[in-house]
Amino acid sequence: MRALVWHGKEDIRCDTVTDPQIEDARDAIVRVTSCAICGSDLHLFHNFIPAMLPGDVMGHEMMGEVVEVGTAAKAALKVGERIVIPFTIICGECEQCRRGNFSVCERTNRNKAIADKVFGHGTAGLFGYTHLTGGYPGGQAEYIRVPFADRTHIKVPNALSDDQALFLGDILPTGWQAAINCDIEPSDIVAVWGCGPVGQMCIRCAILLGAAQVIAIDCLPERLSMAEAGGAVPIDFKTESVIERLAELTGGKGPDKCIDATGLEAHVSMTHPDSILDRGKQMMMLESDRAHVLREMIYVCRPAGVLSIPGVYSGLVDKMPMGMLMNKGLTVRTGQTHVNRWSDDLLRRIEEGQIDPSFVITHTVGLEDGPEMYRVFRDKQDSCIKVVLKP
Numbered sequence: 352m353r354a355l356v357w358h359g360k361e362d363i364r365c366d367t368v369t370d371p372q373i374e375d376a377r378d379a380i381v382r383v384t385s386c387a388i389c390g391s392d393l394h395l396f397h398n399f400i401p402a403m404l405p406g407d408v409m410g411h412e413m414m415g416e417v418v419e420v421g422t423a424a425k426a427a428l429k430v431g432e433r434i435v436i437p438f439t440i441i442c443g444e445c446e447q448c449r450r451g452n453f454s455v456c457e458r459t460n461r462n463k464a465i466a467d468k469v470f471g472h473g474t475a476g477l478f479g480y481t482h483l484t485g486g487y488p489g490g491q492a493e494y495i496r497v498p499f500a501d502r503t504h505i506k507v508p509n510a511l512s513d514d515q516a517l518f519l520g521d522i523l524p525t526g527w528q529a530a531i532n533c534d535i536e537p538s539d540i541v542a543v544w545g546c547g548p549v550g551q552m553c554i555r556c557a558i559l560l561g562a563a564q565v566i567a568i569d570c571l572p573e574r575l576s577m578a579e580a581g582g583a584v585p586i587d588f589k590t591e592s593v594i595e596r597l598a599e600l601t602g603g604k605g606p607d608k609c610i611d612a613t614g615l616e617a618h619v620s621m622t623h624p625d626s627i628l629d630r631g632k633q634m635m636m637l638e639s640d641r642a643h644v645l646r647e648m649i650y651v652c653r654p655a656g657v658l659s660i661p662g663v664y665s666g667l668v669d670k671m672p673m674g675m676l677m678n679k680g681l682t683v684r685t686g687q688t689h690v691n692r693w694s695d696d697l698l699r700r701i702e703e704g705q706i707d708p709s710f711v712i713t714h715t716v717g718l719e720d721g722p723e724m725y726r727v728f729r730d731k732q733d734s735c736i737k738v739v740l741k742p
C-alpha cells in the first residue's frame with residue numbers, strides 16, 4: 352500500500368510499504384478514506400520529539416471503513432462499518448481507562464517500560480507518534496491496523512460526511528478538553544494563543560461552553576480572520592503588544608482563563624527576546640522546547656485563573672516563572688486528549704448542528720501530495736490552515 356513515511360528531519364515521502372495484517376485477536380484493519388496532517392506531525396517533521404525511526408508511517412487523525420476484524424473484536428465491530436480512529440489507543444479495561452483518562456491507558460503502549468523510564472510514567476499507545484508511544488504505524492496511509500479495535504473506535508453515522516466526522520479523532524476533542532479544563536463560567540474572558548486548527552477548535556468550544564468573551568492571538572491574517580468569524584476578538588502579536596491589548600480588553604484584570612494552543616514551537620521573533628534565547632538553547636541542545644507562550648500566559652493571567660495547555664511540549668524548558676505562577680495561585684491543566692471521553696457528546700453536537708468542525712479545512716489532496724503539503728502547512732503558504740488527505 353501507499354503511505355507517508357518518516358525518513359528523517361524534514362524528510363517525509365510517499366512510499367510503498369507492506370500492507371498491515373491482523374496481529375492480535377482484538378485488531379481490525381481499516382481502509383482509510385480520509386486523514387489529516389496535525390500540528391503535532393510538524394513537531395515530528397522537525398524532529399523535536401525523540402524516538403522516530405526511518406520507515407515509521409505518519410498520521411494520527413484518520414477515519415475509514417472496517418475491512419477485517421479479529422475474532423475478539425467481532426462483537427464490537429463489523430466489516431463495512433465506518434469509524435473514526437481516536438489517536439489514543441485504549442484498552443477500555445485498565446484503571447485509567449475506567450476513569451476516562453484514556454490518553455494514559457496503562458496497557459496499550461507496547462514500549463511502556465522505556466516510556467516510564469523517560470517520563471516517569473508513559474502515555475497510552477498513540478498512532479504514528481514515535482516509539483516512546485508504542486511505535487504504532489499511523490494513518491496517513493491506504494490502510495491501518497487498529498490494535499484494541501473493540502474499544503479504539505468511534506462509529507460514524509452515515510448522515511455525516513468524512514469532513515464533518517474526521518476531527519472527532521483529534522483536534523475537536525482537543526479543543527473541547529482544553530475549554531472544559533478552563534472550568535468556564537459565564538463572566539469568563541478566555542484568551543487562546545495560537546489560531547491553528549487546534550486554536551480554532553478551542554475558540555469555538557470556549558464559546559459553546561458559554562465564555563463571555565474569547566480573545567485569539569496569532570500573527571497570520573487568515574487564521575485571525577477565521578478566529579474572528581468564530582466569534583473571537585483577534586490580537587496580532589506581530590503588530591500589537593499582547594500584554595497591552597489583553598490589559599485593555601480585560602479592564603486591566605487579565606484573562607480569567609488562558610489556553611496554549613501553540614506548543615513547543617512558538618514563533619521566534621525580536622519582539623519576544625526569550626524566544627531567541629530558547630531557539631539558541633534548542634540549537635545547542637540545552638533546552639528542547641520554546642516556552643514563550645507559557646511565560647506570557649503566566650504573566651497575564653488573572654490571579655486564581657487557569658492555564659489550559661493542549662499545546663504539545665516534549666521535554667525541558669528553562670526560565671519558567673514559578674514564583675509568578677505560585678503567588679498568583681494559578682491552576683495548570685494539560686495532557687494528550689482523552690479522545691473517547693468526549694466523543695459521544697461531540698458526535699451529538701455535530702449531528703445537532705451545534706458545531707461543524709469541517710470549517711477549518713483549507714486544502715484537500717491525494718496521499719501522493721502529502722510530502723509537499725507538510726511543507727505548505729509548515730510554511731503557512733497558500734493561506735493553509737488544515738490539510739485533509741484522501742488516500
Ligand SMILES: NC(=O)c1ccc[n+]([C@@H]2O[C@H](COP(=O)([O-])OP(=O)(O)OC[C@H]3O[C@@H](n4cnc5c(N)ncnc54)[C@H](O)[C@@H]3O)[C@@H](O)[C@H]2O)c1
Nearest residue numbers: 390391525545547548549613614617618661662663687688
Ligand atoms: N494535547 C493534544 O492531545 C493535542 C492534540 C492535537 C494537537 N496538539 C498540539 O496543539 C498545538 C497546535 O496544533 P495546530 O495543529 O493548531 O498547529 P499549528 O502549528 O497549525 O498552530 C500553531 C499556531 O500557533 C501560532 N503561534 C506561534 N507562536 C505564537 C505566539 N508566540 N503567540 C501566539 N500564537 C503563536 C502559529 O502562528 C500557529 O498559527 C501543537 O503543539 C500540537 O502538537 C495537541
Ligand SMILES: [Zn+2]
Nearest residue numbers: 389390391521
Ligand atoms: Zn494531533
Ligand SMILES: [Zn+2]
Nearest residue numbers: 442445448456
Ligand atoms: Zn486502558
